[in-house]
Structures are given as structure tokens and as C-alpha cells.
Amino acid sequence: MSEIIVKPPPETTSVTPLGEAVPPISHGFRASPLNQRRWKNFKSNGRGYWSFWIFAILFFVSLFAELIANDKPFLVKFDGKLYWPAVISYSETTFGGDFETAADYRDPFLQKLVAEKGGTMYWPLIRYSYSTHNLDLPTPAPSKPTWLLTEEQCKPVVEKKGLKSCRDLEYNWLGTDDQGRDVVARLIYGFRISVLFGLALTLISSIIGIAAGGVQGYFGGWIDLGFQRFIEVWTAIPSLYLLLILSSVLVPGFFVLLGILLLFSWVSLVGLVRAEFLRGRNFEYITAARALGVSSKVIMFRHLLPNAMVATMTFLPFIVSSSVMTLTALDFLGFGLPPGSPSLGELLSQGKSNVQAPWLGFAGFFSVAIMLSLLIFIGEAVRDAFDPRKTFR
Amino acid sequence: MDAINQPLLDVNDLSVGFHHAGGMSLAVDRISFRIERGRCVALVGESGSGKSVSALSVLKLLPYPTAVHPSGSIRFKGRELLGMSEKEIRSIRGNDISIIFQEPMTSLNPLHTIEQQIGEILLLHSGVRGAMARSRTLELLTQVGIPEPETRLASYPHQLSGGQRQRVMIAMALANEPDLLIADEPTTALDVTVQAQILTLLSDIQRRLGMSLLFITHDLGIVRRIADEVCVMNSGKIVEHGPVERVFTSPQHPYTKALLAAEPKPDPAPPQPHAPVVISTDDLKIWFPIKRGLLRRTIGHIKAVDGVKLTVRKGETLGVVGESGSGKTTLGLALLRLISSQGPIVFLGKDIQGLRFQEMRPFRRDMQIVFQDPYGALSPRMSVSDIIAEGLGVHQPSLTESQREDRVIKALRDVGLDPETRFRYPHEFSGGQRQRISIARAVVLEPDFVVLDEPTSALDMLFQAQMVDLLRELQRKHDLTYIFISHDLRVVASLASHLIVMRHGKVVEEGPASELFKNPKSDYTRALFAAAFRLETAASGAVAQ
Numbered sequence: 060m061s062e063i064i065v066k067p068p069p070e071t072t073s074v075t076p077l078g079e080a081v082p083p084i085s086h087g088f089r090a091s092p093l094n095q096r097r098w099k100n101f102k103s104n105g106r107g108y109w110s111f112w113i114f115a116i117l118f119f120v121s122l123f124a125e126l127i128a129n130d131k132p133f134l135v136k137f138d139g140k141l142y143w144p145a146v147i148s149y150s151e152t153t154f155g156g157d158f159e160t161a162a163d164y165r166d167p168f169l170q171k172l173v174a175e176k177g178g179t180m181y182w183p184l185i186r187y188s189y190s191t192h193n194l195d196l197p198t199p200a201p202s203k204p205t206w207l208l209t210e211e212q213c214k215p216v217v218e219k220k221g222l223k224s225c226r227d228l229e230y231n232w233l234g235t236d237d238q239g240r241d242v243v244a245r246l247i248y249g250f251r252i253s254v255l256f257g258l259a260l261t262l263i264s265s266i267i268g269i270a271a272g273g274v275q276g277y278f279g280g281w282i283d284l285g286f287q288r289f290i291e292v293w294t295a296i297p298s299l300y301l302l303l304i305l306s307s308v309l310v311p312g313f314f315v316l317l318g319i320l321l322l323f324s325w326v327s328l329v330g331l332v333r334a335e336f337l338r339g340r341n342f343e344y345i346t347a348a349r350a351l352g353v354s355s356k357v358i359m360f361r362h363l364l365p366n367a368m369v370a371t372m373t374f375l376p377f378i379v380s381s382s383v384m385t386l387t388a389l390d391f392l393g394f395g396l397p398p399g400s401p402s403l404g405e406l407l408s409q410g411k412s413n414v415q416a417p418w419l420g421f422a423g424f425f426s427v428a429i430m431l432s433l434l435i436f437i438g439e440a441v442r443d444a445f446d447p448r449k450t451f452r
Numbered sequence: 453m454d455a456i457n458q459p460l461l462d463v464n465d466l467s468v469g470f471h472h473a474g475g476m477s478l479a480v481d482r483i484s485f486r487i488e489r490g491r492c493v494a495l496v497g498e499s500g501s502g503k504s505v506s507a508l509s510v511l512k513l514l515p516y517p518t519a520v521h522p523s524g525s526i527r528f529k530g531r532e533l534l535g536m537s538e539k540e541i542r543s544i545r546g547n548d549i550s551i552i553f554q555e556p557m558t559s560l561n562p563l564h565t566i567e568q569q570i571g572e573i574l575l576l577h578s579g580v581r582g583a584m585a586r587s588r589t590l591e592l593l594t595q596v597g598i599p600e601p602e603t604r605l606a607s608y609p610h611q612l613s614g615g616q617r618q619r620v621m622i623a624m625a626l627a628n629e630p631d632l633l634i635a636d637e638p639t640t641a642l643d644v645t646v647q648a649q650i651l652t653l654l655s656d657i658q659r660r661l662g663m664s665l666l667f668i669t670h671d672l673g674i675v676r677r678i679a680d681e682v683c684v685m686n687s688g689k690i691v692e693h694g695p696v697e698r699v700f701t702s703p704q705h706p707y708t709k710a711l712l713a714a715e716p717k718p719d720p721a722p723p724q725p726h727a728p729v730v731i732s733t734d735d736l737k738i739w740f741p742i743k744r745g746l747l748r749r750t751i752g753h754i755k756a757v758d759g760v761k762l763t764v765r766k767g768e769t770l771g772v773v774g775e776s777g778s779g780k781t782t783l784g785l786a787l788l789r790l791i792s793s794q795g796p797i798v799f800l801g802k803d804i805q806g807l808r809f810q811e812m813r814p815f816r817r818d819m820q821i822v823f824q825d826p827y828g829a830l831s832p833r834m835s836v837s838d839i840i841a842e843g844l845g846v847h848q849p850s851l852t853e854s855q856r857e858d859r860v861i862k863a864l865r866d867v868g869l870d871p872e873t874r875f876r877y878p879h880e881f882s883g884g885q886r887q888r889i890s891i892a893r894a895v896v897l898e899p900d901f902v903v904l905d906e907p908t909s910a911l912d913m914l915f916q917a918q919m920v921d922l923l924r925e926l927q928r929k930h931d932l933t934y935i936f937i938s939h940d941l942r943v944v945a946s947l948a949s950h951l952i953v954m955r956h957g958k959v960v961e962e963g964p965a966s967e968l969f970k971n972p973k974s975d976y977t978r979a980l981f982a983a984a985f986r987l988e989t990a991a992s993g994a995v996a997q
Contacts, residue, residue, distance in 0.1 A: 352816030
């Protein structure tokens with residue numbers, strides 16, 4: 060090897076008394092020291108850290124809601140073959156029934172057919188979906204949680220089904236709503252749709268907000284001035300009333316609601332990102348990049364965006380929780396998701412109109428309260444994690 | 453009788469440590485020095501050498517309990533300061549021992565007038581108020597040489613210049629006639645001409661009041677000018693101490709020798725009167741409009757650069773000198789079309805004034821810039837290799853991955869850095885090394901012309917000389933043309949073949965550097981040179997107060 064490695068200049072060897080100057084090189088993938096520190100800070104906020112895991116697990120589990128609460132078994136062994144009713148729809152004739160319609164696995168007739176051929180049904184934990192009407196309610200809907208029923212109330216159903224006592228019934232752990240649908244099932248599905256809605260709204264509105272804020276902050280001048288005035292006018296519109304009007308005109312659905320809420324939620328990040336870009340565009344390394352002839356687009360993405368992301372990340376959990384809250388409020392008022400969808404707001408509004416059935420109100424209240432608290436705690440921990448001055452012992 | 457013979461301040465075996473996540477690190481390691489009455493002792497060293505920490509521990513101004521003293525004693529007039537309670541030490545602070553800091557901008561409360569700020573000190577320690585306090589304040593302001601002290605009483609800090617603010621700080625420190633004044637880099641943030649004035653004032657007052665002075669600085673010129681004794685600090689230790697004359701004429705310790713030899717060697721590129729012109733301007737103007745009123749009408753202009761005419765030929769270095777606010781940096785940015793300006797800028801025979809972004813791009817490869825602040829000039833989120841290769845991606849997109857890497861390695865070798873370090877991030881490098889990375893980013897494109905905007909100002913003395921050598925070497929090797937912007941005349945003298953002196957956006961004087969340094973023509977240039985090279989104040993009128 061004729062290659063000569065140039066000796067580092069003497070200053071490399073000067074070690075300041077306040078710690079080593081150059082840490083050893085690390086090979087392979089490792090989070091940067093900054094991110095490691097942030098993760099450590101995040102972990103040292105115990106409440107937020109645990110909230111994060113609880114929320115992550117709840118959300119992950121709720122993604123598989125069809126396998127937890129469903130009126131279809133997830134697996135049927137029948138005639139030597141395997142069927143997956145939770146995922147694939149089969150007609151009743153598949154199992155020897157008479158109709159071409161989709162099989163109703165809760166129907167005792169079908170259950171008998173399967174059992175006669177020596178087949179087995181593997182049911183999820185809860186045998187109701189969010190839209191399943193429990194046709195064998197011991198009391199008129201809304202019905203109490205099954206474990207609160209007296210033997211006397213159960214008697215007609217128990218006799219009809221040929222069972223021994225209340226305890227042998229299919230449980231409605233938190234009772235049913237006013238249409239005889241299981242509350243637990245509706246909570247699981249409702250949680251999922253709320254969180255998905257919140258995340259989708261946050262994601263899209265941050266993309267728009269960051270783009271708008273970035274353009275304003277980077278270019279400044281008339282673009283900034285015009286945009287800022289527009290945003291001022293836009294935020295002055297009383298958004299809730301407009302949302303109500305719009306959602307009564309348009310046919311509500313997940314994506315329509317997403318679009319309507321997006322009209323107003325994108326502004327929340329603009330000011331923040333704009334300020335970060337305004338600050339950042341005067342850094343010397345930005346001027347250096349301009350002197351290299353790097354285009355504005357690349358400068359914004361490669362140099363400025365990472366700076367703005369720190370402030371943005373801090374805000375995200377709070378935006379998720381406010382999105383969830385807005386959706387719940389619209390649902391509560393009846394302008395939200397279409398009728399029949401599992402939604403926490405609708406559960407709350409049922410609780411309001413059925414005061415004699417406190418399990419509805421309690422279930423709705425606690426699930427919303429816990430979900431929002433978890434999100435806020437996570438948000439606090441994220442804020443700590445990104446705070447450069449925060450020190451933990 | 454003992455009290456008269458013992459030194460005013462006796463620091464013995466003092467150590468200072470700081471607790472942090474991984475344990476404790478020692479910032480000051482068993483230092484001893486003493487200050488006799490009426491003497492000036494200088495603590496000199498580079499940033500991080502522990503000189504400020506040592507001085508602050510005299511007044512117990514460190515962030516306790518994060519900071520600790522594992523060993524040592526500090527005796528002031530025979531009394532031990534280290535074990536003193538907070539209440540006792542408060543009666544000494546500002547009364548027997550005063551301190552002035554580096555940054556006159558932030559050391560004064562912006563919401564209080566000068567009279568209120570000085571009056572507060574008088575009230576706290578001597579209980580003087582009312583008319584008596586006012587007359588004492590006036591006396592102090594006169595003492596520190598503030599012109600028209602009566603009208604200045606009601607001024608707020610922002611209405612004063614940097615030098616005047618530092619004078620007010622000194623007045624506050626003197627308010628209770630302290631026995632010892634600690635000056636922590638009091639002139640570093642000031643322009644050279646003002647620095648000379650403040651130094652003169654300090655040594656004047658010290659002699660008149662018979663006060664002792666502990667002077668902390670990184671500038672050996674100042675030490676020589678003001679101090680009786682000097683302690684040289686390095687890595688938390690005092691490596692050498694003794695009378696100034698002795699240390700400067702026959703230094704014993706290798707570090708002191710290196711520090712004294714660190715003066716950049718004057719060996720500028722020779723003027724090339726027949727070489728082709730690289731860049732020239734004629735009547736270049738950068739005026740920022742001042743807008744007022746509802747309709748934002750332009751009522752006037754701040755003339756940052758006003759009618760500058762310059763010509764730089766291939767292989768030359770044009771030094772641009774002037775005090776802060778003279779428009780040097782603005783001029784540099786305008787030459788590279790990084791801010792808008794008026795007037796022709798001819799670069800390699802083409803007028804680049806008014807070209808659009810896309811049209812400008814081919815020229816960017818040949819013109820580069822290196823900034824002052826090695827911490828701000830590198831994106832903290834990119835590896836060194838990415839930082840250096842960024843320009844290659846723009847100008848030579850056809851290069852393959854390995855060709856690009858070769859160029860990066862070559863650039864790193866050029867600036868004297870180990871190419872193996874290219875995967876690291878900027879925060880892992882020292883200030884001097886970062887500045888080398890900035891230079892590598894500029895030279896990797898093989899430009900013809902580089903604007904150097906105070907590239908040595910943020911560096912310690914030892915690295916300044918190295919940086920000057922490096923720049924000179926690169927210039928010879930690649931036949932580069934420089935514009936070197938600096939307020940540090942010693943560094944400029946060692947590099948520049950031509951010189952322009954700027955003041956208030958205008959060129960005061962220009963010419964070949966060798967001639968100009970020998971025979972400055974204008975009063976301002978003479979005052980600037982006197983202040984910079986000999987730390988002398990000029991006849992009043994030539995420079996700002």
C-alpha cells in the first residue's frame with residue numbers, strides 16, 4: 060500500500076478537561092446519540108412511557124378486532140376442511156343449509172348442522188360484532204350486563220335455550236345498547252375507528268401544515284404575508300358550526316368527515332413550522348448550501364425540515380387527541396359517522412338519553428377519558444424527550 | 453502587621469470539578485497563585501483551559517452543587533472564602549471584590565436606566581441614596597470616561613455603544629472601591645479600537661485607586677500590555693507563571709513556547725498585477741430601505757455597502773478589514789450573489805449581477821465561501837462525507853458513488869484531516885477541525901475563488917496560525933483567489949496581498965498590503981492599526997467611543 064494517511068493535526072489530541080473530544084466510530088446501525096438521549100428522556104417519564112406501551116398494545120390489539128369480538132367464528136372445521144368465516148364470507152349452503160345467503164353462525168340451526176357433521180366452530184372471545192343484535196335478551200334493550208341479571212330475569216331465555224342458569228348465557232360484559240348490541244364489542248371497534256381517524260387526520264394535516272409553513276417560512280416576503288392573512292381569516296371562521304352545516308349537507312362517512320375536519324385542522328402546525336423555517340433559513344449552513352447552488356427544494360427537505368420536525372413531533376400527540384375529541388363530539392351530536400357505525404360519541408349520546416342504563420354512560424365516559432389521558436401523558440413524555448434543557452438524574 | 457505583608461488574594465492548590473451523568477470531570481487541577489496589593493495578574497489560556505472557572509470560584513459564582521472543590525483554599529485578606537456562608541460571601545461580592553464580564557450586551561438589565569443600575573449597587577453595599585447617590589454615580593461615570601455623564605444618567609443600555617456599556621459595567625464594579633477587580637475577558641466582544649480604549653481605562657484606574665486586578669484573557673498582546681504577572685493555563689493546570697517580562701522573553705514550558713510562537717507568520721501571496729481578473733465590482737451598493745408609516749413608504753436607506761469598487765486578480769488575496777458594522781460580511785455575501793445588490797459584479801469576464809437562480813448555478817462551482825462560526829456552518833444532522841459531497845451532487849451529478857467518495861477523501865487530505873473520520877457527525881469534531889471541514893466543502897468543487905468570512909476569528913490562538921498556514925498552502929496548490937474578511941489585522945497581514953479598509957460601508961483606503969501597513973494614509977486606518985498592533989488608543993475623533 061503506497062497510500063499515506065495524513066496524520067491528523069495536533070488539535071485532535073487536545074482533550075479538554077470536560078470530557079473526551081472524539082468518541083470512537085460506531086459501525087452499523089445505531090440511533091444517533093441525540094436520539095438515544097431523547098429515548099432515555101422519554102423513558103424516564105414513567106407515566107408517559109407506560110401510557111405509550113398501554114396505548115400501543117390497546118391499539119395493536121384493536122386492529123384485530125374481528126378476531127376478538129365477532130359474530131362469526133374465526134375458524135370452522137367442517138367435513139374435513141377448514142373455513143375462515145371471519146375473513147371470508149361463505150353461503151349457508153356451504154354448511155348444508157338451504158339458502159344462498161351468507162351463513163349466520165349465531166343461528167342455532169346452522170350450529171346444529173355443523174355439529175351433526177362432526178364439525179367444530181372456534182369462536183372469538185366475544186361472540187358479538189359491533190352490529191350484532193342480541194336477539195335473546197332477557198330484558199328489553201338496553202339490557203344490563205349479564206352478570207348483574209337475576210335468575211328470575213334470565214329465566215325465559217335460559218329455558219328457551221335449554222340451559223341451567225344465567226351464568227351459562229353468552230355474556231354481555233358491559234350490557235347492551237338500546238338496540239341490543241354488545242357494548243364491549245362496540246367499544247373495541249369504536250376505539251379502533253377513533254384512533255385510526257385521529258392518526259389519519261393528524262398525518263394528513265401535518266403534511267399539509269408542514270408544507271404550507273415551510274414554504275411561508277423559507278420564502279418569506281409576500282408569500283408569507285399573503286398566506287398569514289389568509290390563515291388569520293380562515294381561523295376566524297367558527298369551525299364547529301361550519302362542520303355541523305357541512306356534515307348535514309354531505310353524506311357523512313369516514314373519508315367525508317376526514318376531509319371536512321381537515322379543512323380546519325391543517326392550520327395548527329403552520330405557525331410553528333413557519334417560525335422554525337424562518338429561524339433556520341439564516342443559519343450559516345443554509346447560506347453555505349445556497350452558495351453551493353443547492354436548490355431551494357433540497358435545502359428545505361434536507362436541511363430545514365429536520366429542524367422543524369422536532370417541534371412538530373412534540374405537538375403530534377396533542378393533535379391526535381384533539382382530532383379524536385372532535386370526532387367524538389360530532390358523533391355525540393349526531394353529525395358524525397353514519398348510523399350503525401361503532402363510535403364512542405354515539406355511545407355517549409345513548410348514555411345521555413338512557414339515564415336508566417348507567418352502564419352506557421359509564422362505559423363511554425371511561426373509554427374516552429382513558430384514551431385521551433393516555434394520549435396526553437404520551438404527549439407530555441414526548442415533549443420532555445425533545446426538550447434539550449431537560450435533565451434527569 | 454501580618455495583614456500588610458500577606459498577599460491580597462492567595463489561591464492555594466485549588467481544584468474545581470463538575471458532576472455530570474458519568475461521574476465528575478476536573479476543570480481546574482490544583483492551581484496556586486497569589487495577587488499582591490496594587491498588582492495586575494493575568495490568567496491566560498485557550499477556551500476550555502479553566503481560566504474563567506478559576507476566577508469565578510473566587511467569588512463562588514459557579515453552579516453549586518454541580519460544581520465542587522475537591523481541594524484547595526482561597527484566602528482573601530487572610531480570610532478563607534471557600535468555606536464561607538452565602539451571606540458572608542455576598543458582603544464581599546461587589547464590595548471588596550468586583551467582577552466584569554465579557555458580554556456588555558447581556559450584563560446590564562435592559563429595563564433599567566444607567567442611574568438605576570449604578571444606584572442599586574450603591575444602595576445595596578453603602579446604603580447611599582438620593583442626591584448623594586446621584587453625585588457619586590456622576591463621579592463614577594466621569595471616572596470611566598463617559599462623555600456628558602449628566603445626559604447619560606437617564607439612558608437605557610440599548611442607547612449606549614458596546615464600549616460605553618462596558619464602561620458602565622466598570623463604573624458599577626468600581627462603585628464601592630473594591631480591593632480586587634476580576635475582569636473576565638472584558639474586551640473580547642469589542643472592536644479593536646474600543647478594546648484599546650477600555651484597556652487604557654482599566655490600567656489607568658488600577659494605578660489611580662491602587663486596586664488589584666485579576667485579568668482573564670486569551671490574548672497574549674493584552675497580557676503584555678496590562679499585566680505585571682502572568683499565569684499560563686492549559687487543561688486546567690497552571691503550566692507556567694512569573695513576571696510578564698520573564699515569561700515573554702524566556703518561556704520555560706513547551707506550551708508557553710508554542711503559544712508565543714503561534715503568531716501567524718506573515719507570508720502573503722504576492723500581488724499579480726498582470727494576472728487575469730477573477731472578480732471585480734464597480735460602485736457596488738447594498739442599501740436596505742427603511743420603511744415607515746401605513747403605506748410602508750421608503751423614507752431612507754441603511755447603506756450597508758455604499759459604492760465599493762474592487763478588483764481581484766488570479767492568485768491574489770484581497771484582505772477586507774474594518775470594525776463590526778462596517779459592511780465587510782455583507783460585501784462578501786453580495787459578491788457571491790447570496791444577497792441582492794446593485795452595480796455590476798464581473799466574475800471571470802461575465803457580469804453575474806441579476807442572473808436568476810438557474811443561470812447562477814454554473815458559476816457557483818467556481819465561487820465558494822467559508823464562514824466564521826464553525827459550529828453553525830455545518831448541518832448537525834449530516835455526516836461529514838455527506839456535507840462535503842453535497843456540492844458535488846449539484847454540480848457533477850454524473851459522478852459515480854466511488855468517484856464522489858474519492859473526491860471527498862482527497863478534499864479531507866487537502867485540509868489535513870484523516871479521511872477515516874468522514875462518517876462522523878460535526879459535533880464529534882473540535883472547532884478547528886470543523887473549520888477544516890468547511891474548507892473541505894468549499895475546495896472539493898475545485899473553485900477558482902473563495903470568500904473567507906472571518907475563518908479564524910472563532911478559533912483559539914494555536915489553531916489560528918495553523919489555519920493561516922493551511923489556507924496559504926491550499927492557495928499555492930490550487931492557484932486559488934481569496935477574499936479574506938477579518939477584523940483581526942494580524943491574521944490579515946499574514947495573508948493579504950491587497951487590502952481594503954472599510955468603514956460605514958465605504959472604502960476608506962485601499963492598496964497593496966505591504967505598502968498600506970507601512971504607510972497608512974487616513975487617520976482612521978492609522979488608529980485601527982495602532983489599536984490592533986500596539987493596543988494603543990488614537991487621538992480622539994478618529995474612532996468611535
